[in-house]
Amino acid sequence: MDNIVPQFIHGEIRTGGSPERLENLYPADGSKLGEVSIASEEDVEDAVRSSKDAFETWSAMTGTERGRILRKAAEILRKRNDELAEVEVEDTGKPIFEASAVDIISGADALEFFGGLAASISGEHIQLGKSFAYVKREPLGVTAGIGAWNYPMQIACWKAAPALAAGNTMIFKPAEETPRNAVNLAEIFVEAGMPSGVFNVVQGGPQVGKQLVGHKDIAKVSLTGEVGTGQKVMEGASKTLKELSLELGGKNPMIIFNDADLEDAVQGAMMGNFYTQGEICSNGTRVYVHKRVMDDFCDQLIQEVQNLKIGDPKDPATRIGALISKEQKEKVLNYLQIGLEQGGELLFGGGEPDFGSGSPLANGYFVEPAAFYTESDNDRIAREEIFGPLMTILPFEEETDVIRRANDTPYGLAAGIFTRDIRRAHRVIGKLDAGVCWINNYNITPVEIPFGGVKMSGTGRENGRAAIDSWSRLKTVYVEMEGVGRPFD
Numbered sequence: 001m002d003n004i005v006p007q008f009i010h011g012e013i014r015t016g017g018s019p020e021r022l023e024n025l026y027p028a029d030g031s032k033l034g035e036v037s038i039a040s041e042e043d044v045e046d047a048v049r050s051s052k053d054a055f056e057t058w059s060a061m062t063g064t065e066r067g068r069i070l071r072k073a074a075e076i077l078r079k080r081n082d083e084l085a086e087v088e089v090e091d092t093g094k095p096i097f098e099a100s101a102v103d104i105i106s107g108a109d110a111l112e113f114f115g116g117l118a119a120s121i122s123g124e125h126i127q128l129g130k131s132f133a134y135v136k137r138e139p140l141g142v143t144a145g146i147g148a149w150n151y152p153m154q155i156a157c158w159k160a161a162p163a164l165a166a167g168n169t170m171i172f173k174p175a176e177e178t179p180r181n182a183v184n185l186a187e188i189f190v191e192a193g194m195p196s197g198v199f200n201v202v203q204g205g206p207q208v209g210k211q212l213v214g215h216k217d218i219a220k221v222s223l224t225g226e227v228g229t230g231q232k233v234m235e236g237a238s239k240t241l242k243e244l245s246l247e248l249g250g251k252n253p254m255i256i257f258n259d260a261d262l263e264d265a266v267q268g269a270m271m272g273n274f275y276t277q278g279e280i281c282s283n284g285t286r287v288y289v290h291k292r293v294m295d296d297f298c299d300q301l302i303q304e305v306q307n308l309k310i311g312d313p314k315d316p317a318t319r320i321g322a323l324i325s326k327e328q329k330e331k332v333l334n335y336l337q338i339g340l341e342q343g344g345e346l347l348f349g350g351g352e353p354d355f356g357s358g359s360p361l362a363n364g365y366f367v368e369p370a371a372f373y374t375e376s377d378n379d380r381i382a383r384e385e386i387f388g389p390l391m392t393i394l395p396f397e398e399e400t401d402v403i404r405r406a407n408d409t410p411y412g413l414a415a416g417i418f419t420r421d422i423r424r425a426h427r428v429i430g431k432l433d434a435g436v437c438w439i440n441n442y443n444i445t446p447v448e449i450p451f452g453g454v455k456m457s458g459t460g461r462e463n464g465r466a467a468i469d470s471w472s473r474l475k476t477v478y479v480e481m482e483g484v485g486r487p488f489d
Contacts, residue, residue: 003034005179007043007203008186010050011196016203017043022176027093027322028313029360036179039202044171044211047200051142051169052217054197059139059167063119066165070115072192073185077108077157080188084181088153089313091178093322093365094276096314106447107157107185110463113447114161121166121468130482136475139167140219140243143471144212146233147182148224149175149324150279156182158447159222160189160199162467168219171200173212177324179203213237220244220471224281226385227411227456245460245470247281247452249385250413252434253406254284254442255396258292260418261440266300268418268442269391274308274369275443277323278332278389281457282414284442286382287393288402294395298373302348305369310353312361322364323388329365332388336370339381339390344372347393377405385411399428407433413453416442435461 005024007014017040024033039047058066077084085099092099124135145159156172163170174182182201189199202208213221213236220243223233230246237244254272256265272284289297313321323329329352336350349370355361369389372381382392396402406415415434419425425439435453438444445451450464460470 005034005036005203006183007037007039007047008183008201009043009047010054010200011190013183014043016040018204022179022203022205024091024179025177025325026090027324028364030326030363030365031360033090036176036203038204039208041211044202044208044215047171047202048142048215048217050197050200051171054195055139055141055169057195058164058169058198061167063121063165066167067115067118069189069193070111070118070161070165073188073194074108074111074115076188076191077104077111081105084153084184086314087180087184089321091152091180092149092276093313093324095318095321097316097319098276103151103153107153109447110154110157110161114165114467117465117468118165121472123474128478131478131480133476133478136477137166137472138475140471140473141168142218143168143170143220143222144215144218145170145172146209146212146221146223146225147172147174147178149177150276150281152178153181153185155224156185158462159224160185162463163222163471164194164198166468166471168471169198171202171212171218173202173204173209176203176205209233210236214239216240218242222460223247230458243470245452245462246458247460247462248413248456248458249281249387250283250411250453250457251286251383251385251409252282252284252411252414252416253286253288253409253432254415255288255402255406255417255428256290256293256297257417257419257421257424258290259420260293261420262293262296262300264440265297265418266304268416268440269301270304272416272442273391274305274320274389277321277367278369279324279328279387280443281387282436282443282445284414284416285386285390285392286406287391288396288406289393291395291397298347298393301371305348305371308369310366310368311355320366320369320389322366324365326365328388329367332367332386332390335381335384335386335388335390339372339374339379339392342374342379342381343376344374344379344381344392347371347373349389377408383409399424403428403431407431410456411453412455413457414438
């Protein structure tokens, strides 16, 4: 099993029943790290049976008992941060600078937060004269999580933590490009005392996901992915009317008013476009800048981006790593060409870095951070999700006009504004059609607050107390204390 990423079913490592394998590649140089086993149909059925059996035990435990295990797992994650961050870097191509500071720790935060909430999950008592009713909050049963490749450990924890805290069991399918840390998380759960089968991992591509989505014994599916995948999941889930949470894409607006702190605005725009090489669904890739401060904003932005080192993701000094795949690299480079063809002005970037022909990084999937200036909201770079380090800067003058333009998109995941005017800040945020908004910052997503979108950016919420509601169901019980009487007399 050396260099074969396995399944993890009922507390055991398995290589997968399918003879086929996927390649596990290192995005920084295109080298092969190993192979990924693919779950057969029987593997998925075994995982469902295991999860059903484990549900009887896990759901019967008290919230305090479940929470203690989740918090123990969080402790183990933090102790193994450096090791797990390196796995994250090798699978995703992102800089170790990021993975060490955010990826594993944010996953641990989710386990700790929902571990703390587990004991407080409660219902309601309703007095009805002498009779009464009570409302119970119950787990859904066996659930499935389908992850994305940009934050493998974080996403696995964001889905598992509230689901398991509420008493569900979960079958998790990581993205095929980033398969390893989900198995590490499953092993950590067992080490923390979680019963076998509570968290199972199956590997594979769309066919494995399709089997999970359509399975009659799975009560809910939570997906992080692109809009097209979300539409297919919703269609597949309709056959069994199962619960869904869909955290999908966005083409999110960031609005910088003329009274903004420009240093903050520039740093926010960089955070919202170039962190994780731009591969973040909530990124503010449409940056609307007031005409009065446009020149100063662009000058400061260009100066700051010049200081970002692009290169070896394992070098602590690197700030821009590799995109996830050759296909994603080619997609971003294609959009750079589209931006030029449609008349956009390329302010900086827009190419592949030159590491030299002798460098292994020459075979990696790198694209320089880039920014276009355009006055047209109809340019494809201003309307379509790119998922790479490409920022589009657009001018505006009037508040009402920029709100209209910001909302003119089928997406509604995130939005942000920069202004010193507190009245304007809350007035504009109140009119932006997005699920997550920031004032004078961007892409800050602590586990305590709900995260999710509206319109084609998805449905349901991750994190915060709201997540517990989406991983549980209500049962209403009416208790008669006076007798039925004779209702037909």
